[in-house]
Amino acid sequence: xxxxxxxxxxxxxxxxxxxxxxxxxxxxxxxxxxxxxxxxxxxxxxxxxxxxxxxxxxxxxxxxxxxxxxxxxxxxxxxxxxxxxxxxxxxxxxxxxxxxxxxxxxxxxxxxxxxxxxxxxxxxxxxxxxxxxxxxxxxxxxxxxxxxxxxxxxxxxxxxxxxxxxxxxxxxxxxxxxxxxxxxxxxxxxxxxxxxxxxxxxxxxxxxxxxxxxxxxxxxxxxxxxxxxxxxxxxxxxxxxxxxxxxxxxxxxxxxxxxxxxxxxxxxxxxxxxxxxxxxxxxxxxxxxxxxxxxxxxxxxxxxxxxxxxxxxxxxxxxxxxxxxxxxxxxxxxxxxxxxxxxxxxxxxxxxxxxxxxxxxxxxxxxxxxxxxxxxxxxxxxxxxxxxxxxxxxxxxxxxxxxxxxxxxxxxxxxxxxxxxx
Numbered sequence: 001x002x003x004x005x006x007x008x009x010x011x012x013x014x015x016x017x018x019x020x021x022x023x024x025x026x027x028x029x030x031x032x033x034x035x036x037x038x039x040x041x042x043x044x045x046x047x048x049x050x051x052x053x054x055x056x057x058x059x060x061x062x063x064x065x066x067x068x069x070x071x072x073x074x075x076x077x078x079x080x081x082x083x084x085x086x087x088x089x090x091x092x093x094x095x096x097x098x099x100x101x102x103x104x105x106x107x108x109x110x111x112x113x114x115x116x117x118x119x120x121x122x123x124x125x126x127x128x129x130x131x132x133x134x135x136x137x138x139x140x141x142x143x144x145x146x147x148x149x150x151x152x153x154x155x156x157x158x159x160x161x162x163x164x165x166x167x168x169x170x171x172x173x174x175x176x177x178x179x180x181x182x183x184x185x186x187x188x189x190x191x192x193x194x195x196x197x198x199x200x201x202x203x204x205x206x207x208x209x210x211x212x213x214x215x216x217x218x219x220x221x222x223x224x225x226x227x228x229x230x231x232x233x234x235x236x237x238x239x240x241x242x243x244x245x246x247x248x249x250x251x252x253x254x255x256x257x258x259x260x261x262x263x264x265x266x267x268x269x270x271x272x273x274x275x276x277x278x279x280x281x282x283x284x285x286x287x288x289x290x291x292x293x294x295x296x297x298x299x300x301x302x303x304x305x306x307x308x309x310x311x312x313x314x315x316x317x318x319x320x321x322x323x324x325x326x327x328x329x330x331x332x333x334x335x336x337x338x339x340x341x342x343x344x345x346x347x348x349x350x351x352x353x354x355x356x357x358x359x360x361x362x363x364x365x366x367x368x369x370x371x372x373x374x375x376x377x378x379x380x381x382x383x384x385x386x387x388x389x390x391x392x393x394x395x396x397x398x399x400x401x402x403x404x405x406x407x408x409x410x411x412x413x414x415x416x417x418x419x420x421x422x
Contacts, residue, residue, distance in 0.1 A: 003410060005391070006281035008312040012371075014277065014391040014410075020399075022407040025267045025300075025419050032241035039245050040079055043232065044086040048248030048256060050230050053086045053163070061160035062095045063087065066182045069102055070112055071289050073240045073282050074167040077118045083165065083232060084121075098127045099155055101164070101186025104193055104351060105288075106319040128155065130187045138189045144221045146214075148196060151189030152226050164231040164250070168257040169265050170418035172295040173200045173354060175210040176261065178233040179254025180223030190349075192222060198350035201339060201357055208295045209266070209418040211258045223250050235261045238413055240282070268422040269300050274406035275398045276301045276366075277391070280311035283415030287311070287375060287383070288318040291355050293414035294362045300409055300419045305366045306398035309414070310391055313374035317382065324382075326352030331382050335360035359383040367401060369394040 001018045004011035033039045044053040057063055067076045089096050098117065100108055107129040114122040130153055131137035139157045141150040156162050164182035171177045185193035200207060200215045207213040231253050235244040243264065246257040280293035290311040297307045317324050326349040333341045335357055342353050362368050369386040371394050380387040388394040399406055411417055
């Protein structure tokens with residue numbers, strides 16, 4: 001059977017023996033909402049746990065809207081104009097700033113910003129990349145009970161109203177995206193982000209797909225300490241079309257959104273597979289995103305099996321040199337030793353620790369081959385994984401190890417799918 005896997009903006013074919021194919025696991029192909037404008041306005045006019053958005057903003061007040069960056073499929077360009085209209089920013093002469101919630105990602109370029117929000121809004125409003133490394137751009141709000149320092153973008157704390165716009169899918173660190181995640185890590189300093197990632201690295205089991213977990217609690221704790229007023233979260237189908245919109249208080253909207261998103265992104269698989277072939281789509285700009293495909297694969301591969309991760313990664317391991325340096329320093333270390341090795345080496349980039357950890361866990365569980373024309377041989381070597389330029393070649397290697405009758409599961413959207421063995 002010739003199966004086409006999403007690969008960046010195109011598809012890449014792989015020829016799979018039909019008798020071996022156990023399942024092709026994809027998010028549910030649900031029809032999109034017929035009237036997006038009506039759907040968004042309905043959510044904004046009856047938000048969960050807070051007043052209607054039209055009542056939030058006073059005349060001349062400062063409004064900050066948090067949007068995610070190009071690594072996320074949130075349809076910002078379509079929803080942002082509706083949100084601004086419901087907030088009545090023009091009639092109220094609001095002071096509007098659109099703050100790009102980068103987390104620790106690279107800045108978006110001007111061309112990318114125009115594509116993200118549309119040329120009209122890009123020229124009409126002030127749009128700022130979050131300065132996560134600039135101490136002067138951050139405000140110190142103390143620490144969480146767990147000791148995580150809270151450093152948040154100064155613009156958020158200076159605003160009268162702060163609204164976060166995001167999307168809800170399974171997430172490797174937070175359990176699910178959405179809710180307060182637009183604020184942490186979105187617009188926090190690296191000390192805060194590394195703190196929550198350290199919590200994830202030290203959890204006894206992965207949080208992937210768990211809506212309530214220690215990291216999510218920490219994220220919402222940080223969000224509640226700030227001026228975040230509310231969020232607007234989408235649930236998309238596998239074609240990135242809007243199915244649901246939830247709005248309201250961060251935690252409340254998140255909980256409702258996860259209930260709706262489970263119906264799409266939680267995918268049944270009949271049994272553990274000898275071979276898992278996963279496209280990292282849509283998390284494929286670099287391995288910092290693409291490693292999410294390993295979290296999904298880890299759930300459904302047999303011990304001693306094979307994982308084939310198919311991902312373009314045009315920006316290689318990461319666009320941030322600090323992240324790459326941490327991955328290099330942790331190269332080849334077993335998962336059980338990573339935390340202590342990071343401490344001994346003085347590594348505080350605990351976000352890199354979580355990436356090193358999933359690579360280590362998977363190579364200790366199974367054979368892992370990365371199919372990518374963006375990652376170099378040296379990049380894949382840093383991760384301790386094998387590399388192939390062809391999915392068919394990677395599959396033949398896996399079949400040689402697992403035997404001619406090996407069972408195969410394919411994840412078409414491994415970067416955001418939550419496979420569940422039923």
